[in-house]
Amino acid sequence: MGYYILETAVLGLPIRETFDYVAGSEMKIGQRVIVDFAGRIETAVILNVRKVETKEEIEKIKPILGILDERNLIDVKDVALGRKVAESFLSPIGKVMELFFPPGMELKLKEMVIKKSEMAPGFEGNETAVEKSKYVARLGGGRRGNATLMKLLKLGVVDITVSYRLKTPKIKKEKVVYLNADIGEILKNMKPSRKRTVLEYLLMNDGVSVKKLRKDLNLKDSRVLKDLEKFGYIRMVDEDERMEGYFESFPKPLLTSSQRKVVDRILSSKNRKHLVYGVTGSGKTEIYFRVMEKFLHDGKNVLYLVPEISLTPQLLARVRDRFRGYEVGVYHSDLKKSERFGLWMDVVENRVRIIVGTRSSLWLPIRNLGLIIVDEEQDESYYQGDMEPIYDGVKVAEWKAELSDGVIVFGSATPRVSAFFLGKIGKYDLHEIHERVMGKLPKIEIVDLRLEEKYGSIFSKKLVDAMEKSLKIGGQIILFSNRKGFFPYVMCGNCGYIHRCRNCDVAMTYHFETRSLRCHYCGREESVPKSCPICGSREMVSRGFGTERVEREVLRIFPGVRVLRMDRDRIKNLSDLTTALELIKDQKVDVVVGTRMVTKGLDFPNISLVGVLNVDQLLNFPDYRASERIFELLAQVAGRSGRGRFEGTVILQTHNPDAFPIKFAVNHDYPSFYYREVKNREELNYPPFSELVRITVSHPQPEDAKRMAMDVKHSLLDEIGSEILGPVEALIFKLRGIYRYRILIKSMNLAKDLDGVRNVVNSMNLWKHIKVEVNPPV
Numbered sequence: 001m002g003y004y005i006l007e008t009a010v011l012g013l014p015i016r017e018t019f020d021y022v023a024g025s026e027m028k029i030g031q032r033v034i035v036d037f038a039g040r041i042e043t044a045v046i047l048n049v050r051k052v053e054t055k056e057e058i059e060k061i062k063p064i065l066g067i068l069d070e071r072n073l074i075d076v077k078d079v080a081l082g083r084k085v086a087e088s089f090l091s092p093i094g095k096v097m098e099l100f101f102p103p104g105m106e107l108k109l110k111e112m113v114i115k116k117s118e119m120a121p122g123f124e125g126n127e128t129a130v131e132k133s134k135y136v137a138r139l140g141g142g143r144r145g146n147a148t149l150m151k152l153l154k155l156g157v158v159d160i161t162v163s164y165r166l167k168t169p170k171i172k173k174e175k176v177v178y179l180n181a182d183i184g185e186i187l188k189n190m191k192p193s194r195k196r197t198v199l200e201y202l203l204m205n206d207g208v209s210v211k212k213l214r215k216d217l218n219l220k221d222s223r224v225l226k227d228l229e230k231f232g233y234i235r236m237v238d239e240d241e242r243m244e245g246y247f248e249s250f251p252k253p254l255l256t257s258s259q260r261k262v263v264d265r266i267l268s269s270k271n272r273k274h275l276v277y278g279v280t281g282s283g284k285t286e287i288y289f290r291v292m293e294k295f296l297h298d299g300k301n302v303l304y305l306v307p308e309i310s311l312t313p314q315l316l317a318r319v320r321d322r323f324r325g326y327e328v329g330v331y332h333s334d335l336k337k338s339e340r341f342g343l344w345m346d347v348v349e350n351r352v353r354i355i356v357g358t359r360s361s362l363w364l365p366i367r368n369l370g371l372i373i374v375d376e377e378q379d380e381s382y383y384q385g386d387m388e389p390i391y392d393g394v395k396v397a398e399w400k401a402e403l404s405d406g407v408i409v410f411g412s413a414t415p416r417v418s419a420f421f422l423g424k425i426g427k428y429d430l431h432e433i434h435e436r437v438m439g440k441l442p443k444i445e446i447v448d449l450r451l452e453e454k455y456g457s458i459f460s461k462k463l464v465d466a467m468e469k470s471l472k473i474g475g476q477i478i479l480f481s482n483r484k485g486f487f488p489y490v491m492c493g494n495c496g497y498i499h500r501c502r503n504c505d506v507a508m509t510y511h512f513e514t515r516s517l518r519c520h521y522c523g524r525e526e527s528v529p530k531s532c533p534i535c536g537s538r539e540m541v542s543r544g545f546g547t548e549r550v551e552r553e554v555l556r557i558f559p560g561v562r563v564l565r566m567d568r569d570r571i572k573n574l575s576d577l578t579t580a581l582e583l584i585k586d587q588k589v590d591v592v593v594g595t596r597m598v599t600k601g602l603d604f605p606n607i608s609l610v611g612v613l614n615v616d617q618l619l620n621f622p623d624y625r626a627s628e629r630i631f632e633l634l635a636q637v638a639g640r641s642g643r644g645r646f647e648g649t650v651i652l653q654t655h656n657p658d659a660f661p662i663k664f665a666v667n668h669d670y671p672s673f674y675y676r677e678v679k680n681r682e683e684l685n686y687p688p689f690s691e692l693v694r695i696t697v698s699h700p701q702p703e704d705a706k707r708m709a710m711d712v713k714h715s716l717l718d719e720i721g722s723e724i725l726g727p728v729e730a731l732i733f734k735l736r737g738i739y740r741y742r743i744l745i746k747s748m749n750l751a752k753d754l755d756g757v758r759n760v761v762n763s764m765n766l767w768k769h770i771k772v773e774v775n776p777p778v
Helices: 076-089 093-098 132-138 142-155 184-188 194-204 210-217 223-230 239-245 257-268 284-297 309-322 337-348 359-363 393-403 417-424 461-472 547-557 574-585 626-638 660-666 670-684 702-719 750-764
Strands: 003-010 019-023 032-037 040-052 106-115 129-131 158-167 175-179 234-238 273-278 301-305 328-331 354-357 369-375 407-412 429-433 443-448 476-481 489-492 509-511 516-518 540-543 563-566 591-594 607-614 649-654 691-699 723-735 738-747 770-774
Touching: 003 032, 003 093, 019 032, 040 076, 040 093, 040 106, 076 093, 076 393, 076 770, 106 132, 129 132, 132 142, 142 158, 175 194, 175 210, 184 194, 194 210, 194 223, 194 234, 223 234, 257 284, 257 429, 273 284, 273 417, 284 301, 284 309, 284 369, 284 407, 301 359, 301 393, 309 328, 309 354, 309 574, 328 337, 354 359, 359 393, 369 393, 393 407, 417 429, 417 670, 443 461, 443 660, 461 476, 461 547, 461 607, 461 649, 476 547, 489 509, 547 563, 547 591, 563 574, 607 626, 626 649, 626 660, 626 670, 649 660, 660 670, 691 702, 691 750, 702 723, 702 738, 702 750, 738 750, 750 770
Parallel strands: 273 407, 273 429, 301 354, 301 369, 328 354, 369 407, 443 649, 476 591, 476 607, 563 591, 607 649
Antiparallel strands: 003 019, 003 040, 032 040, 106 129, 106 158, 175 234, 489 540, 509 516, 691 738, 691 770, 723 738
16 A cells, blocks of 8 residues: 655745655645645645655654645646756745746635534534634633633544635636727717617727726626627627737738848757847847747747736737737736636646746746747846745746756847857857848937036937927837936935935935825835925925926927826836827827836837936946946837837937947947956956855844844855855845845855855744845846
């Protein structure tokens, strides 16, 4: 017969160890089981199974309480990936393994008290079982009731049984209603009726959900909508297909010789890792599509990663248009729980051939995976550093491809210096494209703000003149600002005091729409102080500008112009984003004012001018990647212009025109920027010539944070041989009421150094106060 020892990870717990349980029958890796963990009932996933023959070997090991999955919903490759991520980023294994399962799958428990003796109190009439909460209440409730129950259990007059069930979200796709015809003439001849009311409503609310339409019009059911659909007046589609008509359908384009060369090399190479460096507008997406066609034809599935939700609507529309014969799914954190669960089940059952998604889609248990595309591989959004588990999505994608024996293609107009280095030394096959498919790269003009005449406090005269010219020819304009809000800070004009958040060591931003100050880190909101708390002066003045102020300044200079602001305050979800993109595409917007959101991969043919208003503060940011970040930002935002019928122009306002990343960006010269930057990094032993491990030590008291950080540093000196810098105060020393010190390791042997870090933190029992980031982006 034998027994089976199961190595498990308890899902969702911030614990870095695995735990053994016993089962009486054979189980599979990847199955979930119910376990007793420290007196609590928890869900665990099986990482390994070992058969033993004697009862003695299992005497001190707890048995599982039950089996949650009759089959394994994730497989050996998924478990191997989870182990690799937990080990390589020192992340809790239970938190990592939880990522493989969609949110909304809840374990519902029911505890019953069973009557075992007539002496047992608290039972009424012929009752033999009572729900535990009710029984405790009958015994006096609270601590008293629980204490009495424990005594009764020891006496053996009652027992407790536990039943459980897995509650999953209902898979229900929301329907969206569109007008399907020019109904102006139809309405002229239609008598007042429910149908007419619906059509008139849709004239003002085209693309509304069925749920909202029925609520607004007080419709008891959808019969009238089905009748209108039968007549061809409307069409109802699933909400996730809303963007199908976002772009007009284009015929499959002919490849340029450069594109064809890249496609052929990827498909014929023995190397399974590829980096496509192509300037903006060089047709990288079409290259991905041609490679995808081959893998799909061969029966393989494809994962197409994008860094942000903002890129999924445009891309999803293009993918669905091109690959009409294949099931395409989308997966990201903005979806409802039911939508994520539905897609997850489709993936488990191998019903989806192409998945478009953000970093969360890396954890889908994709079967028969042949190809992973990582678009905009340089983007920092692929790195999850703000919550456990911490991991680098680009690295996880590479490991996922390896475990699936698949091909991975990274792509960017501004690759990470470390990635380009790997291409140069042959770890990746490097493919370069230096020209656009159509049109020329935009001309970038520098405005030296030290010398140039200004038009107000934000715009140079040169930028205002260029905006006027662009508006006259019917072009659209993007204005990039690196800050949200109206004024980045409020200060005392007398003593220089700057009003800061009491929870965070940062200045509070003034927002015109709410007439309040807001902290962009903890969300705290305050009214503007009437006087200085230091000197009492009532001369409180505002400085700088953010997207709100830029928006109002545009309207002041160009009255009547249609302005759209795109930042996290205005674009709060995918629906807001979809609406904004439709307005731009339909040319119902003249000027788009935005933060980094407008720099990432969006493709519109009528953008004729891009204005970059303020990037100077990024040049002096205390981070080894500051130059890389500036070059990337300028190249990406500049790349939004000149993609259609207008020649593109970029106006860059700066006080530092001689900074080398700006100079290289003006000439669209990434290779020269790379050689200059990689030389600097080699001299300073920064990546790619080392790997970084950043340790953040946090505590509510600054003295305790500093003491713990010094203790960690001294212990690390005995454990590892790599260079250790710090501890120093974090750039934002106080964040959400917690003080933070940082230690930086320039590792020459990452696996060995991480073992050293793990040993130190374990021995000091400091995981509660420690955050470890491996090769963090910032």
